[in-house]
Amino acid sequence: MKHDLFSPDPTPTAEIERIEAAYAPLTDAVRKLIDATIRSTITDEATLADAAAQITAITEKLASEQLPGAAGVHFNDEGRVWNWGNTVVGQRNAVAPPLRSEHRADGVHAQVSLGAAYEGPPGLVHGGVTALLLDQVMGQAAADRRRVLMTGTLKLRYRRGTPLGDLRLRAWIESESGRKVRVRAGIYDADGLTVEAEGLFIEPRMPDAGA
Amino acid sequence: MKHDLFSPDPTPTAEIERIEAAYAPLTDAVRKLIDATIRSTITDEATLADAAAQITAITEKLASEQLPGAAGVHFNDEGRVWNWGNTVVGQRNAVAPPLRSEHRADGVHAQVSLGAAYEGPPGLVHGGVTALLLDQVMGQAAADRRRVLMTGTLKLRYRRGTPLGDLRLRAWIESESGRKVRVRAGIYDADGLTVEAEGLFIEPRMPDAGA
Numbered sequence: 001m002k003h004d005l006f007s008p009d010p011t012p013t014a015e016i017e018r019i020e021a022a023y024a025p026l027t028d029a030v031r032k033l034i035d036a037t038i039r040s041t042i043t044d045e046a047t048l049a050d051a052a053a054q055i056t057a058i059t060e061k062l063a064s065e066q067l068p069g070a071a072g073v074h075f076n077d078e079g080r081v082w083n084w085g086n087t088v089v090g091q092r093n094a095v096a097p098p099l100r101s102e103h104r105a106d107g108v109h110a111q112v113s114l115g116a117a118y119e120g121p122p123g124l125v126h127g128g129v130t131a132l133l134l135d136q137v138m139g140q141a142a143a144d145r146r147r148v149l150m151t152g153t154l155k156l157r158y159r160r161g162t163p164l165g166d167l168r169l170r171a172w173i174e175s176e177s178g179r180k181v182r183v184r185a186g187i188y189d190a191d192g193l194t195v196e197a198e199g200l201f202i203e204p205r206m207p208d209a210g211a
Numbered sequence: 212m213k214h215d216l217f218s219p220d221p222t223p224t225a226e227i228e229r230i231e232a233a234y235a236p237l238t239d240a241v242r243k244l245i246d247a248t249i250r251s252t253i254t255d256e257a258t259l260a261d262a263a264a265q266i267t268a269i270t271e272k273l274a275s276e277q278l279p280g281a282a283g284v285h286f287n288d289e290g291r292v293w294n295w296g297n298t299v300v301g302q303r304n305a306v307a308p309p310l311r312s313e314h315r316a317d318g319v320h321a322q323v324s325l326g327a328a329y330e331g332p333p334g335l336v337h338g339g340v341t342a343l344l345l346d347q348v349m350g351q352a353a354a355d356r357r358r359v360l361m362t363g364t365l366k367l368r369y370r371r372g373t374p375l376g377d378l379r380l381r382a383w384i385e386s387e388s389g390r391k392v393r394v395r396a397g398i399y400d401a402d403g404l405t406v407e408a409e410g411l412f413i414e415p416r417m418p419d420a421g422a
Contacts, residue, residue, distance in 0.1 A: 018254075019254050022254060022256045022259045022260075023248070023259060025259075025260065025263045026248055026259050026260075026262055026263040026266070027248055028263075029262075029263040029264075029266040029267050029270065030241070030244055030245055030248050030266060032266075032267070032270045032274075033241055033244070033266050033269065033270045033273075033305075034241055034245070034304070034305045034306060035274075036270045036273040036274040036277065037234070037237055037238055037241050037273065037303055037304075037305055038281075038282050038295055038296045038301065038303050038304055039274070039277040039278045039280075039281075039282065039296075040273040040274060040276065040277050041276045041277055041278060042272075042273060042275075042276050043229075043230050043233060044233075045233045047272070048233045048234060048236075048237050049233075049236065049237075051237055051240075051269050051272065051273060052236040052237040052239075052240040053240075054265065054269055055237070055240040055241060055243075055244055055266070055269060056240050056243070058244060058262050058265055058266060059240065059243045059244045059247045061253075061258070061262065062244075062247040062248065062251040062253060062262060063243075063246075063247040063250070063251060064253075065251065065252045065253050066247065066250040066251045066252055067250045067252060067327075069250075069327070069334070069375075070249075070250075070326070070327040070330045070333075070334060070375055071249050071250065071327055071330065072330070072333040072334065073332070073333045083330075084249060085249045085250075085327045085328065085330040086330060086331060086337065087328065087329055087330065087331065087337040087339065087340050088337065088339065090249065090330075092248055092249050093245070093248075093249055093327075093328055094244075094245045094248060094328075095245060095306050095328045095329075115281070116278075116280070116281040116282055116296045116304075117296065117298060117301075117304055117305075117306045118298055118306075119281045119282065119283070119294075119296040119297060119298065119301075120297060120298065120347075120350075121284070121359075121361065122281075122283040122284045123280070123281060123283065126297065126298040126299065126343070126346070126347070127346045127350070127361070127362035127365070128298065128299060128342055128343030128344065128345070128346030128347055129298050129343060131339055131342035131343060131346055131365060131367075132337070132339030132340060132342060132343045133339065134339070135337070135338045135339030135342055136331075136337070136339055139331075139338070148332075150332065150338070150369065150372065151338035151367075151369045152368075152369055153366070153367065153368050153369065154338070154342060154365075154366070154367040154369075155364070155365070155366045155367075156342075156362075156364065156365040156366075157363075157364050158361065158362045158363055158364065158365075161361065164280075164281055
């Protein structure tokens with residue numbers, strides 16, 4: 001299982017982008033398959049068994065050459081970073097809704113559209129999924145595109161149920177002190193705030209390269 | 212999009228169990244496909260395009276008869292409840308790891324094995340995924356198999372990184388007062404606690420059936 005998870009990778013940016021483009025339609029197709037597996041009203045056993053067998057054959061082909069473990073986070077000497085397996089933003093992870101985000105002067109702004117796979121209470125987003133998305137955008141706001149941080153604490157206040165469908169998220173740095181960054185965030189539907197959050201993110205002590 | 216999300220359903224338990232058994236191998240096959248889409252080292256465009264096309268054909272077949280929206284939560288007059296789309300425990304949701312849980316006298320005990328799709332930092336579980344799993348088991352502990360509750364607040368303290376692989380979770384009721392239930396929980400790897408949580412869960416006021 002053990003392999004290099006966070007070390008420099010010699011792959012040029014152009015090749016990373018070719019691979020991402022080649023996997024984008026596949027990842028999106030898998031995402032739609034997840035949705036159909038939940039929502040289909042077909043209950044004929046032979047049809048379902050046939051679908052499972054076809055999917056297993058595709059998986060065997062893809063997995064015939066694969067990493068020994070998780071995808072990890074990589075960067076090359078052009079400054080390109082890729083984390084294809086990230087649960088929220090991983091470009092090759094069909095579990096990722098996906099979430100689209102951008103850094104602006106006032107923090108991170110993100111958009112997501114959540115379907116049947118993200119349900120908890122009937123018709124509503126799973127409370128834990130709102131936590132998952134908020135943690136991601138808060139971590140991005142804290143990291144501010146210049147450092148690596150870990151979640152220290154996270155507090156969520158659920159104001160009302162978050163409906164499935166189109167949602168926006170915002171996260172911004174409230175204060176910084178040494179290795180600690182305090183972040184606030186919210187998730188919003190068309191009518192406004194549904195869940196608010198505050199978190200403490202911590203910059204780990206890196207080993208001294210000169211030691 | 213609007214359809215009956217939380218109303219009695221006439222389907223007998225035996226038929227629900229037949230459908231769940233028929234979908235189990237399909238859901239598991241989709242889960243393995245998600246993993247292979249992340250971990251494959253195949254970068255040949257034609258192979259990936261062919262896989263995407265085959266998956267799209269399977270999806271079209273499954274989606275040719277489907278619910279107009281999310282799966283919702285259903286119950287029949289035998290007392291059987293099913294929520295096939297739940298992000299953490301949904302029997303037909305390939306996003307669900309899945310998590311296996313049981314109620315005991317001292318609360319909910321759960322087990323889960325997390326692979327490449329649940330990664331955040333390199334080799335570690337995404338901080339938001341631990342929040343997602345904790346919210347689910349805490350909600351189950353609070354509900355105590357006898358009531359419906361919504362998450363009110365959730366506080367998480369990350370003691371250290373949670374490694375991908377086999378994990379255990381525990382959640383238990385700390386106190387109850389009126390419609391409010393306080394729950395504590397933890398997630399543990401082989402070396403002990405990695406994330407601890409406390410939450411307030413609230414029983415919504417139901418409409419008066421006699422009104």
